[in-house]
Amino acid sequence: MIAARAMSVDSATVRRIASLARIATSDAEVEAMVPELNNILGWIEQLGEVDTSAVQPMTAVIANTLRLRDDVVTDGDIRDRVLANAPAAEHGFFGVPKVIE
Amino acid sequence: MAGITDLGIASIRDGFRAGDFSAREVADAFNTAVAGAKALNAFIVETPDHAIAAAEQADRDRSEGTLKPLSGVPIGMKDLFATRGVQTTAASHILEGFKPEYESTVSARLWAAGAGMLGKLNMDQFAMGSSNETSAFGNVISPWRRNDGGNAPLAPGGSSGGSSSAIAARIVPGATGTDTGGSIRQPAAFTGISGIKPTYGRCSRWGIVAFASSLDQAGPMARDVKDCAILLEAMSGFDPKDSTSLDLPVPNWETGLSGDLRGKRIGIPKEYRVDGMPGEIDALWEKGIAWVKDAGAEVVEVSLPHTKYALPAYYIIAPAEASSNLARYDGVRYGLRELPEGAGLQDMYAATRAAGFGAEVKRRILIGTYVLSAGFYDAYYTQAQKVRTLIARDFDAAWELCDLLLTPTAPSAAFALGEKSADPLAMYLNDVFTVPSSLAGLPAMSVPAGLDGQGLPLGLQVIGKALDEQGVLNAGLAIEERAGFTARPEAWW
Numbered sequence: 001m002i003a004a005r006a007m008s009v010d011s012a013t014v015r016r017i018a019s020l021a022r023i024a025t026s027d028a029e030v031e032a033m034v035p036e037l038n039n040i041l042g043w044i045e046q047l048g049e050v051d052t053s054a055v056q057p058m059t060a061v062i063a064n065t066l067r068l069r070d071d072v073v074t075d076g077d078i079r080d081r082v083l084a085n086a087p088a089a090e091h092g093f094f095g096v097p098k099v100i101e
Numbered sequence: 102m103a104g105i106t107d108l109g110i111a112s113i114r115d116g117f118r119a120g121d122f123s124a125r126e127v128a129d130a131f132n133t134a135v136a137g138a139k140a141l142n143a144f145i146v147e148t149p150d151h152a153i154a155a156a157e158q159a160d161r162d163r164s165e166g167t168l169k170p171l172s173g174v175p176i177g178m179k180d181l182f183a184t185r186g187v188q189t190t191a192a193s194h195i196l197e198g199f200k201p202e203y204e205s206t207v208s209a210r211l212w213a214a215g216a217g218m219l220g221k222l223n224m225d226q227f228a229m230g231s232s233n234e235t236s237a238f239g240n241v242i243s244p245w246r247r248n249d250g251g252n253a254p255l256a257p258g259g260s261s262g263g264s265s266s267a268i269a270a271r272i273v274p275g276a277t278g279t280d281t282g283g284s285i286r287q288p289a290a291f292t293g294i295s296g297i298k299p300t301y302g303r304c305s306r307w308g309i310v311a312f313a314s315s316l317d318q319a320g321p322m323a324r325d326v327k328d329c330a331i332l333l334e335a336m337s338g339f340d341p342k343d344s345t346s347l348d349l350p351v352p353n354w355e356t357g358l359s360g361d362l363r364g365k366r367i368g369i370p371k372e373y374r375v376d377g378m379p380g381e382i383d384a385l386w387e388k389g390i391a392w393v394k395d396a397g398a399e400v401v402e403v404s405l406p407h408t409k410y411a412l413p414a415y416y417i418i419a420p421a422e423a424s425s426n427l428a429r430y431d432g433v434r435y436g437l438r439e440l441p442e443g444a445g446l447q448d449m450y451a452a453t454r455a456a457g458f459g460a461e462v463k464r465r466i467l468i469g470t471y472v473l474s475a476g477f478y479d480a481y482y483t484q485a486q487k488v489r490t491l492i493a494r495d496f497d498a499a500w501e502l503c504d505l506l507l508t509p510t511a512p513s514a515a516f517a518l519g520e521k522s523a524d525p526l527a528m529y530l531n532d533v534f535t536v537p538s539s540l541a542g543l544p545a546m547s548v549p550a551g552l553d554g555q556g557l558p559l560g561l562q563v564i565g566k567a568l569d570e571q572g573v574l575n576a577g578l579a580i581e582e583r584a585g586f587t588a589r590p591e592a593w594w
Contacts, residue, residue: 017470050484
């Protein structure tokens with residue numbers, strides 16, 4: 001935990017997280033992002049000062065019970081409305097580039 | 102009719118009912134005001150026809166005796182709320198042209214209550230920002246100017262900056278906002294208007310473009326406390342389509358309004374006296390303390406010891422949730438698609454998101470992705486959620502000693518556009534007083550309380566216990582009654 005906090009990001013790390021987040025980045029963007037992210041991450045690392053050994057992480061801000069509904073279809077038959085905003089709808093489906101060679 | 106746009110929500114509702122003017126006259130007056138205020142860039146889309154249709158329905162309802170709670174009242178809708186058939190972008194290029202096939206629960210409630218829509222209000226992109234400088238549709242300009250004659254364009258606050266600018270300029274009588282870490286309260290403070298973030302779960306999140314789901318909460322912004330109460334009543338209520346919606350009756354907050362604070366204890370959290378805060382804000386806070394005492398409240402000092410950790414915890418939790426929520430923008434189902442020649446599916450995702458998201462959105466997605474990534478999750482995210490528990494406990498302990506808390510809303514008056522945008526961290530620090538109550542899900546509101554030496558509005562914040570919107574509104578009213586805030590920006594737009 002502590003070791004992770006002491007780390008700072010380098011350009012390889014920024015490229016890796018941009019790839020995980022599926023955001024294409026240029027070399028210039030990566031270089032600009034490294035000090036920015038380190039500045040922000042360095043600031044949030046102060047949370048490490050807080051003793052949380054006896055604390056449960058927050059799961060809900062307001063006590064509420066998770067409701068279950070009956071396992072039945074409540075909507076549907078709206079294919080055209082679902083597809084209405086698709087950049088490429090074809091034959092009643094979402095169109096995407098070929099994924100199988 | 103001259104003067105209609107000077108009226109707030111309650112005055113329009115009541116004047117329309119009394120027959121002083123028709124709903125159509127109201128809609129026409131505000132549509133004209135909106136069309137004449139392009140220099141503010143408060144709207145992404147104007148919808149005069151929606152306002153007129155609602156007004157004509159209201160006029161028919163009045164003649165037939167079937168008035169609804171907001172009949173005759175036009176409002177602005179933050180562009181984070183999905184509106185059926187009307188472009189909804191969250192001020193992002195990635196959603197440009199998106200016309201939802203559905204209506205958000207909150208906007209649907211407002212239309213069912215008789216309100217009409219003047220347009221979709223500009224905002225920080227995906228509600229990420231405190232100055233409205235991250236919109237893909239240009240900065241919103243505050244109608245306020247410093248009294249130094251320099252006419253530097255000022256930030257209307259953010260993320261609900263189109264809402265705050267439009268209300269302060271009297272081109273809408275009220276508007277919706279959303280608040281994740283202060284996005285209703287800080288812009289309200291910057292522009293001399295009122296705004297309330299209710300208890301998490303009061304307003305359905307269904308159909309609101311998601312930013313950080315455990316924090317996002319809709320609320321009204323308007324010229325005064327009573328108008329906020331009226332709008333909040335219409336916006337609130339249980340919604341089975343939102344799993345975090347509270348299944349509770351909506352109180353009659355307007356009827357319950359009272360500026361009499363006798364029997365109430367108001368806490369002053371000592372940790373909110375931060376270093377470097379302008380003396381004017383400290384002085385205003387002291388005035389606020391005197392005002393609530395004058396209204397009959399007992400004032401006590403309280404401690405919220407984990408306050409300084411709220412912002413760093415927020416800037417882990419909110420980006421983490423955002424990185425997850427914004428994964429849906431993939432160029433497949435709706436919104437922008439960038440498909441470079443010969444690109445496969447993965448390349449299309451990356452190109453679409455690179456072209457569609459603004460710099461601040463990317464920054465937060467990357468931070469969120471990093472803090473959730475393997476090996477870092479516990480050190481960052483779990484630790485932040487534990488600190489969040491401690492922050493909520495701080496408030497619980499304070500409620501042993503008091504019923505409400507009184508603080509400044511923001512650590513400064515409005516800053517000029519460009520003044521903080523080069524330093525993300527400096528911008529984040531603007532939320533220092535609003536984020537803790539967001540992390541704890543508590544109701545909180547900002548009311549205008551005075552002007553600084555440059556002639557710019559300053560706000561005071563009231564924070565209440567969960568579900569005590571009435572207490573928050575009443576303390577806000579007591580301050581409003583004593584602050585006598587009547588300043589308004591001179592029309593230059």
